[in-house]
Amino acid sequence: MSNNTIFIEKLRSSGLRPTRQRIEICKLLFDRKDTFHFTINDLNNSLTRITNEKISLATIYNTIHAFKEKGYLKEISINSNKTYFDTNISNHHHFFDEDNKELIDLNDKDVGKVKIKKILPGKKIKSVEILVKVANNN
Amino acid sequence: MSNNTIFIEKLRSSGLRPTRQRIEICKLLFDRKDTFHFTINDLNNSLTRITNEKISLATIYNTIHAFKEKGYLKEISINSNKTYFDTNISNHHHFFDEDNKELIDLNDKDVGKVKIKKILPGKKIKSVEILVKVANNN
DNA sequence: TTCCTAATTTATAATGATTCTAAAGTAGAG
DNA sequence: CTCTACTTTAGAATCATTATAAATTAGGAA
Numbered sequence: 001m002s003n004n005t006i007f008i009e010k011l012r013s014s015g016l017r018p019t020r021q022r023i024e025i026c027k028l029l030f031d032r033k034d035t036f037h038f039t040i041n042d043l044n045n046s047l048t049r050i051t052n053e054k055i056s057l058a059t060i061y062n063t064i065h066a067f068k069e070k071g072y073l074k075e076i077s078i079n080s081n082k083t084y085f086d087t088n089i090s091n092h093h094h095f096f097d098e099d100n101k102e103l104i105d106l107n108d109k110d111v112g113k114v115k116i117k118k119i120l121p122g123k124k125i126k127s128v129e130i131l132v133k134v135a136n137n138n
Numbered sequence: 139m140s141n142n143t144i145f146i147e148k149l150r151s152s153g154l155r156p157t158r159q160r161i162e163i164c165k166l167l168f169d170r171k172d173t174f175h176f177t178i179n180d181l182n183n184s185l186t187r188i189t190n191e192k193i194s195l196a197t198i199y200n201t202i203h204a205f206k207e208k209g210y211l212k213e214i215s216i217n218s219n220k221t222y223f224d225t226n227i228s229n230h231h232h233f234f235d236e237d238n239k240e241l242i243d244l245n246d247k248d249v250g251k252v253k254i255k256k257i258l259p260g261k262k263i264k265s266v267e268i269l270v271k272v273a274n275n276n
Numbered sequence: 277t278t279c280c281t282a283a284t285t286t287a288t289a290a291t292g293a294t295t296c297t298a299a300a301g302t303a304g305a306g
Numbered sequence: 307c308t309c310t311a312c313t314t315t316a317g318a319a320t321c322a323t324t325a326t327a328a329a330t331t332a333g334g335a336a
Contacts, residue, residue, distance in 0.1 A: 017283060017332055040322080056286045061323070077234075077269050079215045079222075081294080081322065095258060096215075106256055115250035116270055120233060120242065123272040130268050131215050132254055134261040155303060155312065178293080194315045199294070219293065219323080 003031055014070045021055045025063050029073070035088035037076065037103040040064065076103060077129050093130035106132065141169055152208045159193045163201050167211070173226035175214065175241040178202065214241060215267050231268035244270065 007026035008018040016022060028046055029038075038046075040060055047055050064085060067073045076084040078096055084103055093111050095104040114128055145164035146156040154160060166184055167176075176184075178198055185193050202223060205211045214222040216234055222241055231249050233242040252266055 019284065019331075021285070054286095058287080058324085059285055062284080075217060077215055077217045077271075079213060079217065083217055083322085095256075095261075097258070097261065098264065104258065106254070110254065110256035112253040112255070113250070114252060114268065116244070116248065117250070118233075118244055118248040120235070120272055122275060123233075123235065124275045126236065126271040126273050128268065128270050130252065130266065132266050133215075133264040134258055135264050137260060137262045157302075157313065159314070196295085196316080197314055200313080221293085 003027065007031075010072075014072075016066055016070070020053070021059050022063055024051050024055060025060070025067075029067075029087050035086065035105075037084055037086050039082045039084055041082065076131075078103075078131060093132070095132045095134050098133055098135040106130070141165065145169075148210075154204055154208070158191070159197050160201055162189050162193060163198070163205075167205075167225050173224065173243075175222055175224050177220045177222055179220065214269075216241075216269060231270070233270045233272050236271055236273040244268065 004023055004027075007023050007030070010026065011018040011022055024047065025043070028043070028050065040057075043064070044055075044057060044060055047060070064073065068075055068085070071089060072087075074086045074089050076086055076094060078084055078094075080101070086103070088105060092108060093106040095106055096102075097104065111130060114130065116125065116128065142161055142165075145161050145168070148164065149156040149160055162185065163181070166181070166188065178195075181202070182193075182195060182198055185198070202211065206213055206223070209227060210225075212224045212227050214224055214232060216222055216232075218239070224241070226243060230246060231244040233244055234240070235242065249268060252268065254263065254266065
């Protein structure tokens with residue numbers, strides 16, 4: 001379990017105790033080649049499918065919020081009743097497929113450089129997110 | 139009330155019966171010089187403040203959804219527990235001020251032209267929305 | 277190791293926006 | 307004026323998320 005060690009370190013270094021639950025969630029989120037998008041519900045389902053021991057929904061919410069706080073996850077701006085998260089924390093944008101409610105990455109070279117020319121006095125830009133909604137042709 | 143006549147026509151021509159409630163909402167939303175952003179809660183508050191006769195929350199939801207369906211309103215993509223609407227239906231983008239949870243328009247000339255270079259086979263682009271999150275400097 | 281304390285997990289309740297329901301009211305064509 | 311389909315409405319239901327408060331656990335100190 002050398003991977004666990006990495007996650008334990010990651011958690012410790014962010015001031016989070018490496019609990020069984022958090023390590024389990026780390027493995028599910030970060031121990032893979034490609035990044036992906038998920039909702040809390042998705043994550044809960046995956047967790048119950050993969051691990052034998054149940055992790056409480058409240059813990060999942062707590063952990064995901066902590067990870068977001070620490071910058072290990074990004075929350076995607078979409079108006080849905082559910083919140084979408086992304087394990088890809090690099091600067092990028094999204095397609096949102098309205099037919100199957102799925103997010104698809106749009107990396108920087110897929111989108112021309114965006115230049116915001118307006119400024120709001122006293123306000124600092126925290127993020128620039130582009131959401132391209134798509135649906136079937138018909 | 140020549141304005142009412144305009145709204146009655148607008149409603150009729152979209153297959154919506156011009157009820158007292160819908161006209162009241164039309165006046166509040168569209169009888170003004172500048173467009174604006176609102177949540178259902180905002181609208182409900184304004185309505186109770188302005189009109190004497192109470193309009194049910196369910197009616198407000200129904201009406202706003204109908205107006206959105208007809209293209210008289212836009213729903214803004216933001217991940218908040220509340221849904222934000224915009225009476226400005228032209229193509230434009232937004233700042234979202236995280237301090238006071240307020241939307242501010244970014245018109246086309248405030249944002250360099252966005253070019254989406256990636257295509258998804260069989261999918262058509264429905265909208266391109268840019269959300270620039272801002273907050274106080276500190 | 278054993279204790280101790282603060283951090284964490286957990287089940288469950290609470291919240292809050294939105295949607296549903298089904299009964300009462302209304303617009304408007306004939 | 308009547309009739310019917312469309313609307314409104316209050317209140318219940320839903321569903322994601324957050325709060326609560328008791329039980330558990332991590333990990334440093336003794």
